[in-house]
Amino acid sequence: MAEKYFKYVILGGGVSAGYAVREFVNQGVKPGELAIISKESVAPYERPALSKAYFFPQGPARLPGFHVCAGTGGDILLPEWYSAKGISLILSTEIVKADLASKTLTSANGDMFKYQILIIATGSTATKLTDHGVPGADAKNIFYLRDIEEAETLAKAIKAENRKVVIVGGGYIGLELSAVMKINNLDVTMVYPGPWCMPRLFTAELASFYEGYYASKGVQIIKGTAAAGFNSDTNGDVKEVKLKNERVLEADIVVVGVGGRPLTTLFKGQLEEDKGGFKTDAFFKTSVPEVYAVGDVASFPMKLYNDTRRVEHVDHAHKSAEQAVKGIFASEQGKLIDEYDYLPYFYSRAFDLSWQFYGDNVGEAVLFGDNNPASENPKFGSYWIKDGKVMGVFLENGSAAENKAIAKVARLQPAVDSLDLLATDALNFACNI
Numbered sequence: 001m002a003e004k005y006f007k008y009v010i011l012g013g014g015v016s017a018g019y020a021v022r023e024f025v026n027q028g029v030k031p032g033e034l035a036i037i038s039k040e041s042v043a044p045y046e047r048p049a050l051s052k053a054y055f056f057p058q059g060p061a062r063l064p065g066f067h068v069c070a071g072t073g074g075d076i077l078l079p080e081w082y083s084a085k086g087i088s089l090i091l092s093t094e095i096v097k098a099d100l101a102s103k104t105l106t107s108a109n110g111d112m113f114k115y116q117i118l119i120i121a122t123g124s125t126a127t128k129l130t131d132h133g134v135p136g137a138d139a140k141n142i143f144y145l146r147d148i149e150e151a152e153t154l155a156k157a158i159k160a161e162n163r164k165v166v167i168v169g170g171g172y173i174g175l176e177l178s179a180v181m182k183i184n185n186l187d188v189t190m191v192y193p194g195p196w197c198m199p200r201l202f203t204a205e206l207a208s209f210y211e212g213y214y215a216s217k218g219v220q221i222i223k224g225t226a227a228a229g230f231n232s233d234t235n236g237d238v239k240e241v242k243l244k245n246e247r248v249l250e251a252d253i254v255v256v257g258v259g260g261r262p263l264t265t266l267f268k269g270q271l272e273e274d275k276g277g278f279k280t281d282a283f284f285k286t287s288v289p290e291v292y293a294v295g296d297v298a299s300f301p302m303k304l305y306n307d308t309r310r311v312e313h314v315d316h317a318h319k320s321a322e323q324a325v326k327g328i329f330a331s332e333q334g335k336l337i338d339e340y341d342y343l344p345y346f347y348s349r350a351f352d353l354s355w356q357f358y359g360d361n362v363g364e365a366v367l368f369g370d371n372n373p374a375s376e377n378p379k380f381g382s383y384w385i386k387d388g389k390v391m392g393v394f395l396e397n398g399s400a401a402e403n404k405a406i407a408k409v410a411r412l413q414p415a416v417d418s419l420d421l422l423a424t425d426a427l428n429f430a431c432n433i
Helices: 015-027 079-084 148-157 172-183 204-216 314-333 400-412 419-424 426-431
Strands: 003-011 034-037 088-090 095-099 104-107 112-120 124-126 164-168 187-192 220-223 227-232 238-243 248-250 253-256 260-262 277-279 291-293 298-302 307-310 345-350 353-359 364-370 379-386 389-396
Touching (some): 003 015, 015 314, 079 088, 148 253, 172 204, 172 253, 172 345, 238 253, 353 400, 364 426, 389 400, 419 426
Parallel strands (some): 003 034, 164 253
Antiparallel strands (some): 095 104, 124 260, 227 238, 238 248, 364 379, 379 389
């Protein structure tokens, strides 16, 4: 049973871990001081590539092309980059016990890792239908998409012709994978329980465009019901999806995207929790000294809205990691840095569509633009207005300048005198702030 010591340990090998490492290097970490411990078998990578580009029939995303920090400027953090910087990249290692009092992490094979400062970047795991006792949910060819191994197994499964795919869920994973499965000329049906897709963000008016557009591409959509069970063939492969409305769908492949849950179990009872994550301050310090939490597992002060939130998105994952590392070095050097001041940001790309959203989708929604799915170049969006101020902005098919403008509007929260005028002059309003 080996024992190793590092001044800094990052637990988790996802997006947050990769951006934290880059910031450690920017701050001048010394060779041998830093380790990443990851259950995954590969160095940190840009996880959104799995649902957005991994299944493209032409030019699919493959490693090493989307290791962090691909697309953000500077070096892509290839495996050899870590060794060149004197950083220990400890892969295929599952930590099964964490003792914050003794600053010790213990792996499944009994290895022990001691540290001075710990960053918890364990992220989230996909919600499994087997966890909810759905009959037949353990059949073969029922997939989840959280890591590259799952993506590779699914990529192999979709290569056969004339396959029927059922997507369970109408959120990010459901919409993005339905699109890319259709691009692969598969028979695709998307099933979700809500009255419209992406209900946590979309209004009914926004959703109607995407549902109409997907239908025009040949994606069948079944709303208002959910998977109640699965039937398998004699080999154990899924063959049917039984819905709660008693309808039965043929399926060669099922992909489930019904949400996730933050991986916090390892530290239960050792850290103060809030909103499903570990409560932190504006520098991502937890309730235990020299322990930080970033990304999906952090519940942090949202300065812009004067409340506490937990955000599951790649943008926050890398920004929170950078903030934590800056805070660690500032503390060591007796310096001060600005508090984390995050503007919520979400985006998606599917088919020929690309949308961005900034801010908070609270208050009255004001639709603008052309949201007819039959239009040649649809361009539309929505403002959310509360107490006479802009709280959030959504835009489909915006230019780089327009997307920058709506981000500024969401940050500044300008007053709105007329909702009717806003609906008719929406982009000018944003670009002139």
